[in-house]
Amino acid sequence: MSKENILIIEDDRDFLRLLKMALSQEGYSIFTASKGEEGLKILKDKGTSTIDLILLDIKLRGELDGIETLKKARKMDKDITVIVLTAYGSIQRVEEAMKSGAYDFINKPCPVNKIKLDVKHAFRLKQMQNEISEMRSKLEEQGKLI
Numbered sequence: 001m002s003k004e005n006i007l008i009i010e011d012d013r014d015f016l017r018l019l020k021m022a023l024s025q026e027g028y029s030i031f032t033a034s035k036g037e038e039g040l041k042i043l044k045d046k047g048t049s050t051i052d053l054i055l056l057d058i059k060l061r062g063e064l065d066g067i068e069t070l071k072k073a074r075k076m077d078k079d080i081t082v083i084v085l086t087a088y089g090s091i092q093r094v095e096e097a098m099k100s101g102a103y104d105f106i107n108k109p110c111p112v113n114k115i116k117l118d119v120k121h122a123f124r125l126k127q128m129q130n131e132i133s134e135m136r137s138k139l140e141e142q143g144k145l146i
Contacts, residue, residue, distance in 0.1 A: 004123055005029045005050055009039035009069060010057045010085065015108070019055065022112045023119065036064030040072055043080075051080065053122055055115070058086040058093055058105075067096055074101040081122050085115075 006023055010016040011034045020030045031046065033039035043051055054073060058066035070082055084097045087108040094105050103122055106115060 003027060003029050004052045005031065005046075006053050006055060006119065007031045007033065007039055007042055007051045008055045009033045009036060009060065009066075010055070011035065011059075011061050012057070018112060019115065022116060026116055026119075028119070034060075035062035036060050036066065036069030036072075037062055039069060040064075040076070043073055043076055051077075052126070053081045053083065053119060055083050055085060055119070056102075058084050058097060059088050067093070067100060070097060070100050070102060081126060083115075083118055083122060 006028050008016060008019050008023075008030060010019065010032075013034065016032055016034065020032055024030050031042050031051065033042055039054070039056070043054075056066050056070060056073075060066050060069065064072070066084060066086075070084065073080055073082060078101075081103045082101065084094070084102045084105040085108055086093065086097075086105060097105055104118055106118060
């Protein structure tokens with residue numbers, strides 16, 4: 001099985017380093033950005049097939065906030081899994097993130113173990129969805145699925 005690639009877009013450098021270290025120890029390949037624009041450039045340069053999941057701070061410095069970054073990332077790849085991180089968990093912002101295609105959100109501060117568990121669950125769900133799609137395709141080929 002190939003190593004999953006995570007893009008972390010977070011403007012708190014200490015938290016970014018902590019996440020990178022913790023998730024690297026879990027065996028993930030990590031790409032990092034401190035601004036939305038920088039994260040989208042990585043997503044474009046690496047190709048959407050390379051990045052498997054994005055951890056995205058909802059409140060970013062720079063031209064793009066987290067919601068706009070999320071919307072643009074989802075335009076680049078409608079199936080990319082995005083987990084939103086927020087220390088400013090207003091219900092409206094979280095609702096907006098979920099409507100824009102976020103898989104889940106995590107309120108900061110939180111234990112790194114919670115983030116690792118959420119990432120693991122997101123990858124497991126994606127794996128199950130891929131398996132279902134493969135089985136459906138095989139059944140369609142065999143004429144056993146209407």
